[in-house]
Amino acid sequence: MHLFYVLIYLAETKIFITFIRIFNPFSMNIKEVPQDAAFLKAGKLRDVCYAVDDEGNYTQVLSVGWDPKNEAIRQAWKQINSKSEKIRQKVLDSKLSPLAYHMERGLMNVKILSQYTGFSRWVVRRHMKPCKFNKLSIEELEKYAETLNISIETLKTV
């Protein structure tokens, strides 16, 4: 009985390998490596791709991007833009401080902002209110501006 299983096992291996050999599937050729430029530039940063040449050997090919991938990155930024636009409206209605807007632009949340600046989360949340934000000292504003990579003047406006 065991011999029977061993035979099936061997046969399966054999069949599978022959199957691959016969239906040699379409494979990513070096000429088919996509070059859809959007965010990357040649000479600075490009993606390294592995693709097969005509003899079936793998080589490295540089690519400047691929449309589906660029689409995904674009979607992520569209989402961030639409979110921050909503917050900008709230800032203009003086419901939130400009800090909330710049936090969204910097892809941060209260937790990350508090980790970088050293203020507690409770304090950061308080600074989202316009009345508290307007009372901040220059040193405190500087901390936020440095974390968000912007100047103090930009931090105060939206």
Next chain:
Amino acid sequence: MLLDFSHKMAAHCENGTTRNLLNFYGIKLSEPLIFGIASGCFYSYMPFIRVNDLPVFSFRNLPGIIFKRSTSKLGVSVERMKFSSPAKSKEKLDELIEKGIPAGLLVGVFYLTYFPPEYRFHFNAHNLVVIGKENGRYYVSDPVMENIETLTDKELQRVRFAQGAFPPKGKMYWIRAVPEKIDIETAICRGIKKNCDDMLRIPVPIFGVKGIRYTANRLKSWDARYGEHKASLRLGQFIRALEEIGTGGAGFRFMYAAFLQEAALILNKPVLKDLSVEMTGIGDNWRNFAALGAKNLRDRGVPATPYTELSELLLKIAGREEKVFAELDRIIK
């Protein structure tokens, strides 16, 4: 001073730093070989961890594992260090550079000045090698960049102590000593075995082939469950994980195929070459998935590709991957 360090690009940052570091000490291996020895081919779907309020999909292992596994399997002795104080980490880094030892660093990409702004997310698992210092500027060999870049002291400190999910905490690693002779065959076999374990036998259904099936079954009802807009956001996150720098899913399958091809020559097992062809086919399936899925990312009310179709494609991929790894498991003793 600038060390005599050959900077080569790589598809994945950690493979690149590991390969370049080993190359500096005279162990010349290609990127796919490092990737295969470190069992880098993986899948996981972790709905309970959130990035940008969306679940995490990953085609890679945890950061640091590729360096750890590949060096330990090759018998190279390494040292890894983590710091709580930025001043001490700088001291240690300067000391190493002074001694002529290149040091690999784990950094966050958000403040990385030479990256394109569109790629600067709060992603804390990027790797680079510091290869010299001159007038307060560090020379940095970043495997995704085409040239050697420089960073000031302050910029480097900032990326090393980035915050957010999984903070790098100034982690650094370097090679202490290399053995005179490396046993590449055993390393490859052990790497493949471990990879089969990871893909087939982790008893939690969110990892490996089971993870792909789980995702496929969940994905089927995304649009009904979350609405078209939120479903497309999730799909976008999936495709970014699949294709973006550092996590590439389809790219990793091609790299694994390249590894199997090299392994076939080194181990003298032509069967591996056939499996490499099959793996390339799987990579093409993943790319097909990304191309079909990306059509859904523009909000048009109705999904361009029905989610059930995407789910079926994923199930097909899962089946093919299971077959390849089961086959590898049988072949490699």
